[in-house]
Structures are given as structure tokens and as C-alpha cells.
Amino acid sequence: MAPMGIRLSPLGVAVFCLLGLGVIYHLYAGVISSRIAAFTSKRTVNLRDLLALSVEAAVQGGREVKRVREEDKLEEKTKGKTKEGASEKLTQGDLNSHRKMYYLIKNTYPYVQVNSEEHDETNNELGVWNRDIPADILKSVEVGRDVPADSITIWIDPLDATQEYTENLLKYVTTMVCVAVDGKPVIGVIHKPFTGYTAWALVGHGSNMKPRTTYNMNPPKVIVSRSHAGKVKGFIEEAFGNTTVILPAGGAGYKVLALLDPLDEDIEKADVYIHVTFIKKWDICAGNALLAALGGHMTTLKGEEIDYSGAAGNREGLLASVKVDHQDLVAKLPAWDSSDKH
Ligand SMILES: Nc1ncnc2c1ncn2[C@@H]1O[C@H](COP(=O)(O)O)[C@@H](OP(=O)(O)O)[C@H]1O
Numbered sequence: 001m002a003p004m005g006i007r008l009s010p011l012g013v014a015v016f017c018l019l020g021l022g023v024i025y026h027l028y029a030g031v032i033s034s035r036i037a038a039f040t041s042k043r044t045v046n047l048r049d050l051l052a053l054s055v056e057a058a059v060q061g062g063r064e065v066k067r068v069r070e071e072d073k074l075e076e077k078t079k080g081k082t083k084e085g086a087s088e089k090l091t092q093g094d095l096n097s098h099r100k101m102y103y104l105i106k107n108t109y110p111y112v113q114v115n116s117e118e119h120d121e122t123n124n125e126l127g128v129w130n131r132d133i134p135a136d137i138l139k140s141v142e143v144g145r146d147v148p149a150d151s152i153t154i155w156i157d158p159l160d161a162t163q164e165y166t167e168n169l170l171k172y173v174t175t176m177v178c179v180a181v182d183g184k185p186v187i188g189v190i191h192k193p194f195t196g197y198t199a200w201a202l203v204g205h206g207s208n209m210k211p212r213t214t215y216n217m218n219p220p221k222v223i224v225s226r227s228h229a230g231k232v233k234g235f236i237e238e239a240f241g242n243t244t245v246i247l248p249a250g251g252a253g254y255k256v257l258a259l260l261d262p263l264d265e266d267i268e269k270a271d272v273y274i275h276v277t278f279i280k281k282w283d284i285c286a287g288n289a290l291l292a293a294l295g296g297h298m299t300t301l302k303g304e305e306i307d308y309s310g311a312a313g314n315r316e317g318l319l320a321s322v323k324v325d326h327q328d329l330v331a332k333l334p335a336w337d338s339s340d341k342h
Pocket residue numbers: 082083084117157159160161162163224225226227228229249250251252253277278279280283
């Protein structure tokens with residue numbers, strides 16, 4: 001009740017309150033934002049948890065990839081063309097898998113950066129991770145390191161080898177998750193939906209994969225892209241000679257598995273993986289993490305490490321190997337200039 005008969009207008013009171021809040025915000029904005037920043041930067045994520053979640057996401061996405069193929073509901077579209085003019089395909093397998101994988105991770109860790117090859121903001125999935133850690137991970141990784149949430153970038157490829165998926169060449173198809181910390185690949189998961197095979201690694205802790213006992217370098221058997229090859233044949237022959245065996249195969253995930261010793265008999269064996277055209281970080285990060293965990297390397301064709309933060313593109317080519325002198329391989333390659341080739 002206002003004294004002495006003065007009537008307060010509700011609008012006036014509201015305006016007064018808003019002005020008051022504005023003054024308080026102006027005076028304390030710095031304090032408020034630094035408190036929020038302190039709160040978010042204190043968040044950490046455990047890498048063993050993130051490895052188990054990555055495996056679960058790859059498996060759940062893989063189920064969608066398999067189901068769409070079995071029900072023959074690909075609804076194939078094209079997203080555009082690569083710089084070399086190849087059609088970039090998109091199917092319901094890519095999209096359904098993206099929704100499962102992306103939201104499983106995002107619903108569990110909403111404050112972590114997740115970069116997927118595909119996008120679909122309209123159909124959120126409600127799935128949350130059940131926090132189960134598979135026995136083989138518990139056995140290899142006793143305690144996972146906690147890392148600040150804002151140092152993490154997750155790359156997901158909901159369906160690698162979409163081209164081959166549309167051609168029913170299913171052994172090449174994988175789903176992949178990669179976790180980079182400060183731009184370095186530390187967790188890699190490559191899952192094969194049609195055989196149920198899953199390869200995982202946490203750098204510095206372990207992996208369910210191992211390299212083969214021997215690799216031939218005189219000359220090496222080189223695995224390359226079958227649908228985005230560019231001028232890779234001439235490049236390899238210049239490096240290792242005209243008798244080099246070149247093995248064309250689909251999928252960047254598949255080609256990394258071909259360098260290792262997988263129990264899955266559906267995977268061929270190669271000594272080196274080379275790619276000369278443009279490629280994105282969701283295609284290569286998981287393979288890079290697996291190789292790094294096993295003492296191998298995935299670098300640009302100049303032998304430089306790839307930074308898995310920031311923009312998605314890598315236009316410097318790829319050289320992947322394990323158990324051999326990687327810099328020795330780099331030295332054998334012809335001079336590389338991405339600008340004059342692509
Ligand atoms: N020149 C290029 N431009 C864009 N993407 C490329 C590319 N070369 C390869 N890729 C992508 O890298 C993955 C492996 O390619 P490849 O089978 O030719 O080795 C595929 O991923 P997706 O199937 O996830 O799109 C493919 O689209």
C-alpha cells in the first residue's frame with residue numbers, strides 16, 4: 001500500500017525493476033561471467049568413460065547402418081561434389097546413424113564439442129549412455145585420466161564408405177568416433193556394422209588391436225582410395241617403383257584396419273595407407289588415434305602431425321604406417337604441394 005494516497009502504476013514498477021537489474025548487471029557483469037567461466041572450465045571428463053561411450057555410440061550407429069541396408073531403405077541423395085567431381089552421397093543409413101551417435105554423446109556430455117559429418121537438428125534422440133564399461137576396457141584401462149571438457153573435440157563419422165554402402169560393398173563400411181584432447185587424437189573407435197567387429201584404442205593405456213609382426217617395405221603394398229584416388233598411382237610409383245602393389249579399397253576406417261592385425265577375416269592386409277585428395281577429420285581421426293596407440297603414425301604427406309581441433313578439412317594428404325620408420329617413408333615420397341594438385 002503506497003503512503004499518502006500515491007498510487008503506483010504496475011508498469012512503472014516493472015520499468016523501475018528492470019532498470020535496477022540493468023544497473024546491477026552493469027556493475028557485476030565481469031564477476032558473473034567469470035563465475036560462469038570458472039564453473040564450466042572446472043568440468044572434466046574421464047577418458048575411460050569417454051572410450052566406453054565412444055564404443056557404445058559406434059555400435060548403436062552401426063545398428064542403424066545395418067538395419068537401413070537390410071530393409072533396403074537407403075533413399076540415396078547427393079550432398080554435392082568433391083573438388084575432383086565425385087558425387088558425395090548421403091543415405092538414411094548416414095542420417096539415422098548420425099542421430100543415434102551424436103545425441104548419445106551430446107545427451108551425456110552436453111558441454112563437449114562434437115563434430116559430426118552429418119547434421120539433423122530437427123530429430124533429437126533421447127538416448128543417454130547407461131554408463132556400462134565393457135570388460136575388455138576395464139581390463140586394459142584401470143583408471144582413465146580426467147581432462148578438462150573444453151580441451152576435448154569429438155569427431156564422428158556415422159557411416160564411412162557411403163559410396164561403397166550404396167554399391168553393397170559392405171565390408172568397407174564402418175562407423176567411427178574419435179576424441180582429440182588439445183588437438184591430439186587420444187581415443188579411436190572403428191566399428192564394422194556388418195561383421196560386428198569393433199577396434200578401439202586409448203593412447204597410453206591400451207587397445208584391443210595390435211600391429212602385425214612384419215611389414216614389407218621393399219616395396220610396400222599400399223592401400224589407397226577406390227573412389228577418391230586422384231593421382232595417387234603415379235605418386236606411389238614415383239616413391240616406391242613401378243612394381244609396387246596398389247590395393248584400392250573403400251573407407252578411411254577400413255584402410256587403417258588393413259594396416260593392423262584384425263581378427264576380422266574380411267579385412268585385407270596392407271603395409272602403408274596413402275591418400276592424396278582432400279579429406280575430413282571425421283574420416284581420419286579415429287584411425288590416427290588407433291595407430292598412435294600402437295606406436296604407428298598418421299601424418300600429412302610432408303610428415304607433419306594433424307591437429308584435430310578447429311576446421312574439418314585436411315588438404316595435405318595422408319601417410320599412415322605402423323612398426324616402420326615413418327620419417328624414412330616420408331623421405332621417399334615425391335615433393336608434395338597440395339595447391340598444384342588439387
Ligand atoms: N577428395 C575427397 N573429398 C571429400 N571427401 C573425401 C575425399 N576423399 C575421400 N573422402 C572421404 O573419406 C572417406 C574415405 O574415402 P575413400 O573410401 O575414397 O578412401 C569417405 O568418407 P564418407 O564415406 O564418410 O563420406 C570419403 O567421402
